[in-house]
Amino acid sequence: MDFSLPTEPMNHKRKNPDPSPDSDESTTQLSSPFPDEVLERVLSLLNSRKDRNSVSLVCKDWYDAERWSRTHVFIGNCYSVSPEILTRRFPNIRSVTLKGKPRFSDFDLVPPKWGAYVHSWLLVFATKYHFLEELRLKRMTVSDESLKLLAFSFPNFKALSLLSCDGFSTDGLASITTHCKNLTELDIQENDIDDKSGKWLSCFPENFMSLEVLNFANLNSDVNFEALERLVSRCKSLIVLKVNENMTLEQLHRLLVLAPHLRELGTGSLLQELTPRQHSELKSAFNNCKNLNMLSGFYEVTSIFLPVLYPACTSLTFLNLSYAALRSDGLSNLLVHCPLLQRLWVLDSVEDEGLEAVGSNCPLLEELRVFPASDPFEDEILHGVTEAGFLAVSYGCKKLHYVLYFCRQMTNAAVATIVQNCPDFTHFRLCIMNPRQPDYQTNEPMDEAFGAVVKTCTKLRRLAVSGLLTDLTFEYIGKYANNLETLSVAFAGSSDRGMECVLKGCPKLRKLEIRDCPFGNAALLSSFRKYESMRSLWMSGCKVTMDGCRLLAQEMPRLNVEVIRECGNDGFQADKLYVYRSVAGPRKDAPSFVLTL
Amino acid sequence: MERSVSYGGNDLNLEATELRLGLPGSDEHEKQSSPSARTSNKRASPEVAEESSSLSNSNVSDARNSDRDSAPPAKAQVVGWPPIRSYRRNSFQQKKTEADGAGMYVKVSMDGAPYLRKVDLKVYKSYPELLKALENMFKLTIGEYSEREGYNGSEFAPTYEDKDGDWMLVGDVPWDMFISTCKRLRIMKGSEARGLGSL
Numbered sequence: 001m002d003f004s005l006p007t008e009p010m011n012h013k014r015k016n017p018d019p020s021p022d023s024d025e026s027t028t029q030l031s032s033p034f035p036d037e038v039l040e041r042v043l044s045l046l047n048s049r050k051d052r053n054s055v056s057l058v059c060k061d062w063y064d065a066e067r068w069s070r071t072h073v074f075i076g077n078c079y080s081v082s083p084e085i086l087t088r089r090f091p092n093i094r095s096v097t098l099k100g101k102p103r104f105s106d107f108d109l110v111p112p113k114w115g116a117y118v119h120s121w122l123l124v125f126a127t128k129y130h131f132l133e134e135l136r137l138k139r140m141t142v143s144d145e146s147l148k149l150l151a152f153s154f155p156n157f158k159a160l161s162l163l164s165c166d167g168f169s170t171d172g173l174a175s176i177t178t179h180c181k182n183l184t185e186l187d188i189q190e191n192d193i194d195d196k197s198g199k200w201l202s203c204f205p206e207n208f209m210s211l212e213v214l215n216f217a218n219l220n221s222d223v224n225f226e227a228l229e230r231l232v233s234r235c236k237s238l239i240v241l242k243v244n245e246n247m248t249l250e251q252l253h254r255l256l257v258l259a260p261h262l263r264e265l266g267t268g269s270l271l272q273e274l275t276p277r278q279h280s281e282l283k284s285a286f287n288n289c290k291n292l293n294m295l296s297g298f299y300e301v302t303s304i305f306l307p308v309l310y311p312a313c314t315s316l317t318f319l320n321l322s323y324a325a326l327r328s329d330g331l332s333n334l335l336v337h338c339p340l341l342q343r344l345w346v347l348d349s350v351e352d353e354g355l356e357a358v359g360s361n362c363p364l365l366e367e368l369r370v371f372p373a374s375d376p377f378e379d380e381i382l383h384g385v386t387e388a389g390f391l392a393v394s395y396g397c398k399k400l401h402y403v404l405y406f407c408r409q410m411t412n413a414a415v416a417t418i419v420q421n422c423p424d425f426t427h428f429r430l431c432i433m434n435p436r437q438p439d440y441q442t443n444e445p446m447d448e449a450f451g452a453v454v455k456t457c458t459k460l461r462r463l464a465v466s467g468l469l470t471d472l473t474f475e476y477i478g479k480y481a482n483n484l485e486t487l488s489v490a491f492a493g494s495s496d497r498g499m500e501c502v503l504k505g506c507p508k509l510r511k512l513e514i515r516d517c518p519f520g521n522a523a524l525l526s527s528f529r530k531y532e533s534m535r536s537l538w539m540s541g542c543k544v545t546m547d548g549c550r551l552l553a554q555e556m557p558r559l560n561v562e563v564i565r566e567c568g569n570d571g572f573q574a575d576k577l578y579v580y581r582s583v584a585g586p587r588k589d590a591p592s593f594v595l596t597l
Numbered sequence: 598m599e600r601s602v603s604y605g606g607n608d609l610n611l612e613a614t615e616l617r618l619g620l621p622g623s624d625e626h627e628k629q630s631s632p633s634a635r636t637s638n639k640r641a642s643p644e645v646a647e648e649s650s651s652l653s654n655s656n657v658s659d660a661r662n663s664d665r666d667s668a669p670p671a672k673a674q675v676v677g678w679p680p681i682r683s684y685r686r687n688s689f690q691q692k693k694t695e696a697d698g699a700g701m702y703v704k705v706s707m708d709g710a711p712y713l714r715k716v717d718l719k720v721y722k723s724y725p726e727l728l729k730a731l732e733n734m735f736k737l738t739i740g741e742y743s744e745r746e747g748y749n750g751s752e753f754a755p756t757y758e759d760k761d762g763d764w765m766l767v768g769d770v771p772w773d774m775f776i777s778t779c780k781r782l783r784i785m786k787g788s789e790a791r792g793l794g795s796l
Contacts, residue, residue, distance in 0.1 A: 109676070109677045190682060191684075372681065435678065
């Protein structure tokens with residue numbers, strides 16, 4: 001939960017505004033120097049969550065003014081608070097962001113039907129937040145019924161964003177497109193959808209014109225292209241359009257001609273033969289897109305196609321090539337045309353040579369993500385990127401502060417040099433894909449690498465570690481990572497001491513997720529008060545037992561201590577543990593395999 | 598390679614007992630083309646998640662090899678590792694059959710031959726190289742390609758199945774495009790082949 005709740009009962013009454021404009025009179029009234037209206041007006045200009053939380057703690061007047069003026073709320077864990085508590089405190093919400101399942105559910109570690117249902121939230125919102133405009137969900141379970149409820153309950157509804165959600169089908173989307181007359185944003189990303197047909201797109205009424213953001217790259221079914229064309233030509237404010245793989249180049253061309261003012265474009269499949277005339281027409285269409293700052297899609301791209309894009313790349317700040325198995329030459333030829341690039345996502349098919357091109361051509365780069373192009377467990381030949389690629393980027397891109405890097409080998413020395421070159425890392429996520437792999441040159445653990453990261457990068461907020469790691473890594477983390485908020489650990493550590501060091505240090509830790517490490521009850525219980533200052537703790541494949549979890553639950557009644565029980569589990573080990581703070585008490589919708597202790 | 602759990606969640610390792618034509622061990626690419634799994638985007642089956650506790654602890658030690666020079670051993674699969682979203686993992690399967698990476702083996706059948714062969718398209722840089730290799734493999738003559746007449750002058754015509762499932766004559770599109778769309782090859786013989794050549 002990302003707003004602070006006071007311990008005393010809340011005052012629900014709104015104070016009447018102070019009617020006296022006379023300054024003499026107001027100086028004698030010590031309790032309320034500002035009329036409530038003025039205070040609220042001032043506070044309504046505050047957008048930062050952290051600022052608003054601080055404001056609400058000053059005094060009761062400020063708490064009230066803040067709660068009446070808040071229009072957007074962010075809930076990092078949907079089980080940390082209930083919709084009733086939320087709507088009681090904040091009556092004027094227009095925009096809600098809700099996150100549900102633990103992050104490791106992205107990697108199949110959480111069984112289906114675990115929870116995070118949005119429906120119970122929507123039922124309450126339907127009565128309390130009639131003017132709701134925006135809903136952004138991540139890792140929630142959304143049903144078609146929920147989407148229908150959404151479409152019918154909020155006449156002003158404008159923006160729907162679904163990321164990594166599941167439980168719905170394209171029928172649910174059709175409810176939204178049919179009934180939400182004021183829709184400006186429909187953003188469907190990386191969800192587990194039952195993709196029945198593309199009819200949802202044709203459900204936008206013919207007089208509907210307000211769309212600004214449309215992202216349906218996630219959906220494979222064909223949509224009616226003529227309907228899409230008409231939609232794009234009507235929606236003059238459209239600035240984001242991300243189509244699915246099935247869209248041909250010819251169709252893409254027609255859309256670009258209609259919407260040259262796009263800022264973000266996601267292409268379809270780029271694998272078609274173009275006649276010279278089509279080629280130049282497409283290039284000219286891209287040339288007319290003067291506002292393009294993000295490109296994505298690139299399904300099935302071949303290097304022959306890329307030159308068509310060059311004219312559009314001059315103002316690009318974000319390039320997402322993570323579905324395109326490009327090689328190093330294709331990438332470097334493209335990057336020459338992208339001098340302003342700040343964010344780049346690629347596959348490791350570009351190899352170290354491709355990353356050298358990144359270092360040479362992208363001096364303004366701030367974020368780099370390198371994903372594996374193929375399943376490392378099935379790949380017979382070793383390809384991908386190594387420490388050399390990362391080093392090359394760090395030499396050329398001094399502004400780099402966000403990295404997600406999947407590689408097959410790494411050395412302590414390389415990481416030490418990298419963070420010397422780029423000491424401003426805020427997010428350092430390194431995944432050496434072979435679990436417990438040591439420094440391949442020295443055969444030593446990778447402790448010194450991550451030691452260098454936490455000692456040098458004082459602004460570090462997020463860290464993911466990998467490779468062969470002893471407790472020393474965690475000693476370093478606990479001692480030096482003073483701004484660390486999220487830590488992800490897998491196949492690492494030698495004993496309970498590792499986890500204990502992290503829990504005793506890291507004053508700003510909010511999320512700790514651990515899998516397959518030798519941490520047991522002693523570690524879990526070493527600093528149990530810490531969990532109340534954190535959003536959540538996940539431990540799976542470790543050595544905690546049911547007894548240890550029960551002890552934790554006893555000591556800390558305001559935490560939800562949940563164990564996910566799998567078949568064949570002996571009832572002694574707690575194989576998957578999820579601990580989080582909550583003001584809503586234990587879950588009422590837990591399935592049979594989730595035990596709340 | 599022994600595989601008791603796969604990311605797609607649809608294998609119970611029944612292949613070992615399955616009766617089929619074709620040389621043993623020639624089936625790596627069969628599994629990748631499961632279009633129903635792709636288009637419906639359904640979540641992996643519960644078996645995958647349930648096996649995680651036994652797999653993650655017991656098999657990881659097999660994966661610990663740091664010696665680059667030796668051939669990599671059959672790596673044990675660990676559930677949810679490397680940590681990539683299932684949405685992205687699904688696109689792996691496509692990548693294997695189409696683009697750069699660990700070689701591009703496709704099946705080659707010839708009308709009348711008792712078994713199929715496999716060739717790695719990555720090894721060849723152009724059509725003449727590929728055709729020469731096929732001629733050697735099957736001991737036949739395919740002849741020269743001409744845009745107008747196809748492979749006239751021979752009783753064989755090399756064809757390939759593309760992504761859309763259509764059978765195309767080898768040689769019409771640029772080589773790069775061919776290797777990314779070719780799913781399998783078939784050397785047609787006799788009257789069928791001549792039919793193509795006279796199109």
